[in-house]
Amino acid sequence: MQTPFSLPKEKRDEMIIAIQDYFAAERQEELGNLEAGFILDFFMVEMAPFFYNQGVKDAHQFLSEKLEDVFEIEKVKK
Numbered sequence: 001m002q003t004p005f006s007l008p009k010e011k012r013d014e015m016i017i018a019i020q021d022y023f024a025a026e027r028q029e030e031l032g033n034l035e036a037g038f039i040l041d042f043f044m045v046e047m048a049p050f051f052y053n054q055g056v057k058d059a060h061q062f063l064s065e066k067l068e069d070v071f072e073i074e075k076v077k078k
Contacts, residue, residue: 003044015040 007015019036023029031039 003041004049005044007044012037012040 016033016036019039020031020033023031023036
């Protein structure tokens with residue numbers, strides 16, 4: 001499975017540990033690094049693009065609203 005982007009090794013390791021901790025706490029299952037890495041890869045391929053695109057849409061809406069505010073400083077000729 002080819003992920004659409006890469007992570008720095010340190011961040012990837014942190015995320016793998018977080019997945020392992022979650023499974024241990026919530027499901028009482030022990031996952032190895034390989035299994036947790038596969039889960040991380042799955043989320044990166046299948047779900048991360050949705051969250052990324054939502055972030056882009058949110059940023060677009062925010063910037064559009066702020067650009068509308070620029071017209072409030074326009075000088076009106078009388």
